[in-house]
Amino acid sequence: MSLLDFIYYTFISVVCIQVIIYFFLFGKFSFSKQKKESVKKIPISVIICAKNEAENLKNFLPFVINQDYPNFEIVLINDASTDDTLEVMKTFKKQSNNIKIVDVKNVEAFWGNKKYALTLGIKASTNEFLLFTDADCKPISKYWISEMASHFNNKSIVLGYGAYSKIKKSLLNKLVRFETLVTAIQYFSFAKLGIAYMGVGRNLAYTKKEFFKANGFINHIQIKSGDDDLFVNQIATKNNTATCYSEPSFTISNPKTTLKDWYKQKRRHISTANHYKLKHKALLTLIYCTQFLFWLLAFILIATLYNWQIVLTLFILKITVQYVIYGLSAKKLNEKDVLWLLPFLEVFLIITQLTIFINNLISKPNHWK
Secondary structure (H helix, E strand, O other): OOHHHHHHHHHHHHHHHHHHHHHHHHHHHHOOOOOOOOOOOOOEEEEEEEOOOHHHHHHHHHHHHOOOOOOEEEEEEEEOOOOOHHHHHHHHHHHOOOEEEEEEOOOHHHOOOHHHHHHHHHHHOOOOEEEEEEOOEEEOOOOHHHHHHHOOOOOOEEEOOEEEOOOOOOHHHHHHHHHHHHHHHHHHHHHHOOOOOOOOOOOEEEEHHHHHHOOOOHHHOOOOOOOOHHHHHHHOOOOOEEEOOOHHHOEEEOOOOOHHHHHHHHHHHHOOHHHOOHHHHHHHHHHHHHHHHHHHHHHHHHHOOOOHHHHHHHHHHHHHHHHHHHHHHHHHOOOHHHHHHHHHHHHHHHHHHHHHHHHHHHOOOOOOO
């Protein structure tokens, strides 16, 4: 068997694996329908951890305060800010009687560790049901709390969607939102398959009971990031996790506007993946490797015109299946405009992820801000 023969048969295998992944894994989310849950208006504690976020709090906190929900408190955590964050929090507290402030000072053992600040905020919260978002996020509707809370029906974890705002004529913006879409497809699909592996802190809910049963973040307290994905990876099961992706439940935030800032953010996020459970790492590695091999082997075979008719047919098959699955998901998450550049964005993302993985082996990000 020649080298090109080997590449050809490997390519066929990769396409088959990719099609199976798209239909039987990602299809769990793409072909699903959001169940309309009805539940009593349980008391909710909305928890927002802020470090040097004075301006964002001014802009976005009113959208949380004005939620149409009968029983909720807002726990604002000032994580040793050096700007006017604490003063802004106090101003809002004077205007709203359901705001509680937790002022966190730097502690040498936990310097730059968001998990320490979050732990103090969770302990200070009044209610059993906790809903998390970031200071630079805003709910897109006044029913955000209501939508997320409704999925606590017999569940103790609710995974939501945190979108990024759209910037016209920005290729970077499309890349950021494409990566966010792909990540959401993955974590929603895994959850629906009963093997939830992560959530995003921009829109995540769980019970205080689950938090203390797991001894909080103690198992990964030394890792500066991962208060959302590592914690979900630790505690989620097929029986305790729900997904919420109705549009009123979305949060939205402003994305990074320079490639350097986005790359730095992704380095921090990807650094946690090595600490996932083995089954999750194995599946995610399989997904990434087959994506990488698909484009590499397709390029080699098409460039050499090796059985090009069959190779081109398989190439079109995979891309078509991907467009169908991603298209259905993008419609659910209101991200359809990124699909026009799907092949380019996917290749760019594959290369970026490989670069980040190599960089993280050399040096690791230290703290969340």
